[in-house]
Amino acid sequence: MKFETPAGQNPIDQLKVVGRSTDRIDGKYKTTGTAPYAYERHDVVPNQAYGYVLGAGIAKGRLRGMDVAAAWKAPGVLAVLTTLDIPKLGLGKMNTANLFGGAEVQHYHQAIAVVVAETFEQARAASFLIRPDYAPEDGRFDLAAEARSAKPVGADSAEGSGGGPEDRVGDFEGAFAAAAVKLDETYTTPDETHAMLEPHATIAAWQGDRLTLWTSNQMIAWSKGSVAKILGIPPENVRVDSPYIGGGFGAKLFVRADAVIAALAAKAARRPVKLALTRPLIANNTTHRPATIQRIRIGATRDGTITAIAHESTSGNLPEGRPETAVDQTKLLYAGANRLTAMRLARLDLPEGNAMRAPGEAPGLMALEVAMDEMAERLGLDPVAFRVKNDTQVDPGHPERRFSHRDLVGCLRLGAERFGWARRSAKPGQVRDGQWLVGLGVAAGFRNNLLTKSAARVRLDGRGILTVETDMTDIGTGSYTIIAQTVAEMMGVSLDQVVVRLGDSDFPASAGSGGQWGANNATAGVYAACVKLREAVAQRLGVNSADAAFADGEVRAGNRGTPLAQAAAAGELVAEDGIEYGDIAKSHQQSTFAGHFVEVGVDVDTAEVRVRRMLAVCAAGRILNPKSARSQVIGGMTMGVGSALMEELAVDKKRGFFVNHDLATYEVPVHADIPHQEVIFLDEVDPMSSPMKAKGVGELGICGVGAALANAVYNATGVRVRDYPITLDKLLDRLPDAA
Amino acid sequence: MPNFGEIELSRRDVVAGAAACAAATGVPSSARAGTGPEGPVMAKVSLTVNGERRELELDTRTSLLDAAREHLRLTGSKKGCDHGQCGACTMIVDGRRINSCLTLAVMHQDSEVVTIEGLGDPRGLHPMQAAFIKHDGYQCGYCTPGQICSGVAVLAEIKAGIPSHVSADLNARPEATPAEIRERMSGNLCRCGAYSNIVEAMTEIAGRQA
Numbered sequence: 014m015k016f017e018t019p020a021g022q023n024p025i026d027q028l029k030v031v032g033r034s035t036d037r038i039d040g041k042y043k044t045t046g047t048a049p050y051a052y053e054r055h056d057v058v059p060n061q062a063y064g065y066v067l068g069a070g071i072a073k074g075r076l077r078g079m080d081v082a083a084a085w086k087a088p089g090v091l092a093v094l095t096t097l098d099i100p101k102l103g104l105g106k107m108n109t110a111n112l113f114g115g116a117e118v119q120h121y122h123q124a125i126a127v128v129v130a131e132t133f134e135q136a137r138a139a140s141f142l143i144r145p146d147y148a149p150e151d152g153r154f155d156l157a158a159e160a161r162s163a164k165p166v167g168a169d170s171a172e173g174s175g176g177g178p179e180d181r182v183g184d185f186e187g188a189f190a191a192a193a194v195k196l197d198e199t200y201t202t203p204d205e206t207h208a209m210l211e212p213h214a215t216i217a218a219w220q221g222d223r224l225t226l227w228t229s230n231q232m233i234a235w236s237k238g239s240v241a242k243i244l245g246i247p248p249e250n251v252r253v254d255s256p257y258i259g260g261g262f263g264a265k266l267f268v269r270a271d272a273v274i275a276a277l278a279a280k281a282a283r284r285p286v287k288l289a290l291t292r293p294l295i296a297n298n299t300t301h302r303p304a305t306i307q308r309i310r311i312g313a314t315r316d317g318t319i320t321a322i323a324h325e326s327t328s329g330n331l332p333e334g335r336p337e338t339a340v341d342q343t344k345l346l347y348a349g350a351n352r353l354t355a356m357r358l359a360r361l362d363l364p365e366g367n368a369m370r371a372p373g374e375a376p377g378l379m380a381l382e383v384a385m386d387e388m389a390e391r392l393g394l395d396p397v398a399f400r401v402k403n404d405t406q407v408d409p410g411h412p413e414r415r416f417s418h419r420d421l422v423g424c425l426r427l428g429a430e431r432f433g434w435a436r437r438s439a440k441p442g443q444v445r446d447g448q449w450l451v452g453l454g455v456a457a458g459f460r461n462n463l464l465t466k467s468a469a470r471v472r473l474d475g476r477g478i479l480t481v482e483t484d485m486t487d488i489g490t491g492s493y494t495i496i497a498q499t500v501a502e503m504m505g506v507s508l509d510q511v512v513v514r515l516g517d518s519d520f521p522a523s524a525g526s527g528g529q530w531g532a533n534n535a536t537a538g539v540y541a542a543c544v545k546l547r548e549a550v551a552q553r554l555g556v557n558s559a560d561a562a563f564a565d566g567e568v569r570a571g572n573r574g575t576p577l578a579q580a581a582a583a584g585e586l587v588a589e590d591g592i593e594y595g596d597i598a599k600s601h602q603q604s605t606f607a608g609h610f611v612e613v614g615v616d617v618d619t620a621e622v623r624v625r626r627m628l629a630v631c632a633a634g635r636i637l638n639p640k641s642a643r644s645q646v647i648g649g650m651t652m653g654v655g656s657a658l659m660e661e662l663a664v665d666k667k668r669g670f671f672v673n674h675d676l677a678t679y680e681v682p683v684h685a686d687i688p689h690q691e692v693i694f695l696d697e698v699d700p701m702s703s704p705m706k707a708k709g710v711g712e713l714g715i716c717g718v719g720a721a722l723a724n725a726v727y728n729a730t731g732v733r734v735r736d737y738p739i740t741l742d743k744l745l746d747r748l749p750d751a752a
Numbered sequence: 753m754p755n756f757g758e759i760e761l762s763r764r765d766v767v768a769g770a771a772a773c774a775a776a777t778g779v780p781s782s783a784r785a786g787t788g789p790e791g792p793v794m795a796k797v798s799l800t801v802n803g804e805r806r807e808l809e810l811d812t813r814t815s816l817l818d819a820a821r822e823h824l825r826l827t828g829s830k831k832g833c834d835h836g837q838c839g840a841c842t843m844i845v846d847g848r849r850i851n852s853c854l855t856l857a858v859m860h861q862d863s864e865v866v867t868i869e870g871l872g873d874p875r876g877l878h879p880m881q882a883a884f885i886k887h888d889g890y891q892c893g894y895c896t897p898g899q900i901c902s903g904v905a906v907l908a909e910i911k912a913g914i915p916s917h918v919s920a921d922l923n924a925r926p927e928a929t930p931a932e933i934r935e936r937m938s939g940n941l942c943r944c945g946a947y948s949n950i951v952e953a954m955t956e957i958a959g960r961q962a
């Protein structure tokens with residue numbers, strides 16, 4: 014089905030199932046521990062051996078050799094495979110560093126060997142007996158130092174943000190020089206790691222020249238192709254299966270070392286092999302969100318009209334790596350005739366920087382939305398009013414492109430009302446609650462909505478059960494449930510009549526999970542398949558599909574109602590189709606919007622920051638399942654608290670690695686850090702997004718929330734911290750007098 | 753590598769040493785490998801898991817978590833870090849929640865172990881499991897079994913009058929307030945960020961119990 018014009022009325026608009034707050038259909042499996050994740054699939058293939066991966070102990074250089082004799086002799090060992098045993102492998106989609114093979118070490122903890130043994134304990138013990146002989150080389154590990162030599166680079170995040178090395182509208186420099194009120198500040202964000210709870214894990218089995226990977230991956234079709242490319246085998250010989258994924262946040266967008274090495278190890282051991290990257294390996298072996306240095310300049314008239322806005326970001330990556338696209342939202346978020354956005358990339362020899370939840374916008378808004386707060390203060394304007402004043406309904410660089418639907422103003426106004434914004438003291442450091450300095454902060458959230466093709470297959474059997482198959486993944490996003498809701502709505506059945514099967518590359522290729530594109534596109538693909546199935550049903554029952562109504566398990570045409578199951582009485586009906594998009598995303602800008610509000614308390618003696626209240630008001634088209642969509646948003650808000658207050662991969666600038674590479678030393682928010690969180694969805698639809706009229710929310714929740722928190726800390730204390738995370742050492746000696 | 757008695761260590765000592773400090777540095781490689789000349793050091797252990805007596809013969813290095821996941825094929829308990837940092841492996845052992853990745857299976861002769869599978873199954877959910885579904889107290893599901901085991905044990909701890917860091921009065925009975933729940937649950941990480949909903953699920957169950 015090609016989607017080229019705005020959606021009209023369709024069966025989804027009945028909203029009998031879609032749009033209703035619905036418990037997850039996979040909930041009974043997840044809560045009982047019976048949902049099978051990659052490493053746990055004892056049942057899929059017998060005789061599984063255990064792999065254990067060893068990472069490089071240097072950041073850059075070469076391996077002169079590796080003594081594996083003792084490892085081979087260790088009890089239970091079936092195979093030892095080192096990176097020196099095979100040539101350097103090719104790259105999969107979005108990979109920057111090689112996953113295995115060859116003597117070159119490109120980054121710390123890059124995989125250099127795997128041991129396969131009868132048991133996990135034996136494989137682990139034997140891996141400790143390997144003695145690598147390194148020839149280390151000097152590397153570049155300090156972003157601040159390398160930023161001076163960074164080069165202008167354009168890039169696409171592959172998740173909906175990007176731009177040229179330098180993009181201009183009007184005359185920024187002239188307008189900024191002439192502006193009555195100005196801001197020119199620099200902000201930094203640190204390297205962050207995804208820290209999803211399920212490590213990267215794979216079971217690999219060969220049957221002749223056919224490879225099956227039971228793995229944990231967000232993008233099944235990408236990964237099938239990448240595995241084939243990396244291993245040099247035809248894609249049709251690869252099957253990838255990921256029905257349950259224990260979190261990804263971008264870490265599992267693409268094939269990683271676990272999948273490739275499990276496949277190679279299974280070949281070497283002539284046995285199915287299962288392995289997981291150990292937790293201490295993940296931060297350096299896999300990808301991370303790169304640190305940024307962002308300079309923002311805003312110029313405005315005295316009444317607060319922005320006349321000039323510039324956002325420049327410098328980040329670092331391995332050679333061939335891409336910059337963090339932190340400036341992209343600044344092209345679209347506020348009006349202003351004169352604009353500049355630019356990205357520069359420094360070469361670093363740290364591990365690979367790549368996509369993490371809302372790449373680009375997440376760190377970009379942490380800077381931009383603090384700059385807006387600072388500018389509002391300089392103008393003597395309320396931060397909500399300043400944003401409202403500079404709202405735009407068109408793409409400021411291309412005014413002929415309107416937003417398909419944009420209600421940022423509605424988010425901010427409703428949020429202000431619900432949060433009690435009017436009670437905020439404009440002057441910072443004024444509100445005390447016992448031991449606590451209390452402050453409120455606001456920020457806009459912004460994230461684009463991406464249209465990408467997605468397919469599905471729907472089966473109707475003689476019992477009236479509908480089974481939908483698509484390689485779409487559920488990484489905690491609620492895909493199982495919204496897909497079931499879509500089928501139930503389209504076919505007029507209850508949710509318990511629908512079976513959803515996901516994550517298998519033998520199923521039609523879907524949008525996958527990334528860039529908050531999953532929900533809208535995957536359900537639109539299921540919608541397309543259901544339209545086709547409705548036609549097949551109507552034909553089988555001898556009714557005109559245009560006149561047929563599908564409701565309450567029946568197909569009604571005229572006065573006649575026939576049980577849906579009857580259409581499959583003579584044999585299963587199967588329909589397969591997908592959604593594809595015309596130019597609708599080019600003619601109109603599709604984005605999602607939020608108003609984030611945060612209240613913090615800052616301990617007047619210790620500078621400990623505690624989040625007291627959080628509210629997000631979101632405008633993201635039709636919300637397919639408010640229950641799981643709300644969870645997506647609070648999850649983003651929680652990760653945003655981490656970004657603002659605690660998350661930082663500490664760089665050893667001499668040895669070139671992330672030091673705090675485990676879950677004890679890389680701090681993420683815990684229960685005690687997070688208060689009750691409120692989310693309000695504006696009641697809206699966006700007919701330009703798809704027949705579902707929905708947009709993404711999975712990343713909107715993290716976009717802007719860190720800045721709202723930072724602004725609240727400023728409002729509480731009068732201390733402006735421009736270097737994240739806002740740890741107490743950055744506040745302590747600048748706090749107002751406790752007395 | 754310093755040698756501290758590699759030759760003198762009997763296999764029995766290796767077992768005891770490994771149990772006491774598996775991660776100790778300087779353990780001779782053969783001991784760290786946990787092997788004698790003829791293979792791994794094995795030991796028998798019998799324990800009760802979810803009400804059922806189980807007899808196992810295990811490599812002594814096997815964690816309680818891996819005994820469950822790899823040997824008993826009870827994969828509901830998750831391995832998120834294998835270092836006691838995330839709580840995904842939480843089991844209730846002899847009435848108390850523990851990180852099952854931080855304890856060796858052979859240390860649990862005659863222990864009563866309850867895993868997530870022992871609380872309920874898809875056809876008969878434990879009230880806490882049902883409350884997690886109702887309040888959407890999970891997303892990817894990977895930390896969920898640990899959260900639920902912890903959640904059940906936390907409410908039992910509060911009921912038993914065990915104070916926490918946030919209990920204002922050590923002599924008063926603690927209440928299942930959001931602050932108490934958040935404090936006690938903070939060893940169970942949820943990167944999807946379902947905390948707000950988990951607290952609501954637990955509060956509902958606590959109210960029902962009260």
